[in-house]
Amino acid sequence: MLEIRNLHKKFGQNEVLKGIDLSLKSNEILSILGSSGSGKSTLLRCIAKLENSQYDELRCGSNVGFMFQNYALFPHLSVYDNIAFALNKLSKKEADDKINELLAKFGIQGLKDKKPDQISGGQAQRVAFARAIAAGAKLLLLDEPFSNLDQGLKQALRVELKDMIQKEGLSAIVVTHDIDDAYYLSDKIALIDGGKILDIGTPNKLFYSVKDEKSAQMLGGLNYIHSDLTSQDKFFDWIKSRNNIFAYSEIYMGGEFEANVISKSFIGLFYKIELEYKGIRFYTLWPSCLEISNSVKFGFYN
Numbered sequence: 635m636l637e638i639r640n641l642h643k644k645f646g647q648n649e650v651l652k653g654i655d656l657s658l659k660s661n662e663i664l665s666i667l668g669s670s671g672s673g674k675s676t677l678l679r680c681i682a683k684l685e686n687s688q689y690d691e692l693r694c695g696s697n698v699g700f701m702f703q704n705y706a707l708f709p710h711l712s713v714y715d716n717i718a719f720a721l722n723k724l725s726k727k728e729a730d731d732k733i734n735e736l737l738a739k740f741g742i743q744g745l746k747d748k749k750p751d752q753i754s755g756g757q758a759q760r761v762a763f764a765r766a767i768a769a770g771a772k773l774l775l776l777d778e779p780f781s782n783l784d785q786g787l788k789q790a791l792r793v794e795l796k797d798m799i800q801k802e803g804l805s806a807i808v809v810t811h812d813i814d815d816a817y818y819l820s821d822k823i824a825l826i827d828g829g830k831i832l833d834i835g836t837p838n839k840l841f842y843s844v845k846d847e848k849s850a851q852m853l854g855g856l857n858y859i860h861s862d863l864t865s866q867d868k869f870f871d872w873i874k875s876r877n878n879i880f881a882y883s884e885i886y887m888g889g890e891f892e893a894n895v896i897s898k899s900f901i902g903l904f905y906k907i908e909l910e911y912k913g914i915r916f917y918t919l920w921p922s923c924l925e926i927s928n929s930v931k932f933g934f935y936n
């Protein structure tokens with residue numbers, strides 16, 4: 635579906651993408667996660683050929699649909715005409731049949747005469763999606779699809795979008811700086827920093843075999859221990875076996891080690907707790923329904 639080898643992009647002297655390799659199979663959703671300015675949007679624009687770039691290979695078929703931030707519906711056109719815009723090569727009758735089929739499929743028949751500013755964010759997403767399908771997209775490129783949406787709507791739309799992509803048998807690349815978007819949506823996540831891909835893999839594999847501190851920071855929920863951990867200790871040996879990176883979730887309450895509680899933040903379902911053990915500090919999450927004293931026993935999942 636998509637194959638990229640050694641893609642470079644420069645703006646003047648500024649090399650923004652530095653040898654990107656990526657591949658995507660049919661029916662896969664890939665998220666590109668990185669901080670601001672890391673090159674995410676530029677990569678998406680290069681894939682869509684909206685920017686020139688240099689590469690050994692860039693193959694993605696011709697049916698590429700770009701869904702921009704806020705869905706970029708034409709404000710002066712009705713929902714019906716927004717979808718019709720993608721069908722200008724069909725006869726009026728063929729286009730009408732196709733539009734009605736798509737309106738029914740995405741449950742938006744009742745909105746066909748409304749303008750984009752008269753519908754909700756979720757409805758706008760469905761219209762944009764219907765328009766991309768009408769245009770024959772097989773690979774969808776989505777740039778920050780959920781920015782500017784509140785948390786509740788965002789969670790609902792993530793589920794709906796994934797569902798629509800899978801039902802239609804499409805592939806998608808989603809650019810985001812929100813790790814939760816990446817986890818919810820993706821079959822694979824690519825971490826990008828300074829125009830290079832640091833790591834790529836399934837969400838679970840990426841999280842539990844993080845390669846370096848930068849990737850750990852992007853993925854969140856991971857401790858990075860800077861100390862050399864020279865003293866003989868079972869917990870230290872385990873940390874070293876993990877290249878000094880381990881997840882908050884790999885520490886449990888009870889167990890053979892004793893630590894001081896340095897700080898405790900209530901974050902809803904859990905407390906985020908900072909523990910100190912033999913001079914090192916790390917975080918873990920414990921159920922917020924439990925009382926937590928100043929000193930606690932802990933263990934680690936091996």
Ligand SMILES: Nc1ncnc2c1ncn2[C@@H]1O[C@H](COP(=O)(O)OP(=O)(O)OP(=O)(O)O)[C@@H](O)[C@H]1O
Binds near residue numbers: 668
């Ligand atoms: N048209 C352009 N001309 C010159 N420089 C550009 C252009 N577009 C992007 N850049 C530069 O390329 C770099 C990467 O930008 P890009 O928009 O791809 O980052 P991003 O990871 O998508 O960031 P954000 O999350 O903030 O949208 C930045 O340093 C940016 O200033």
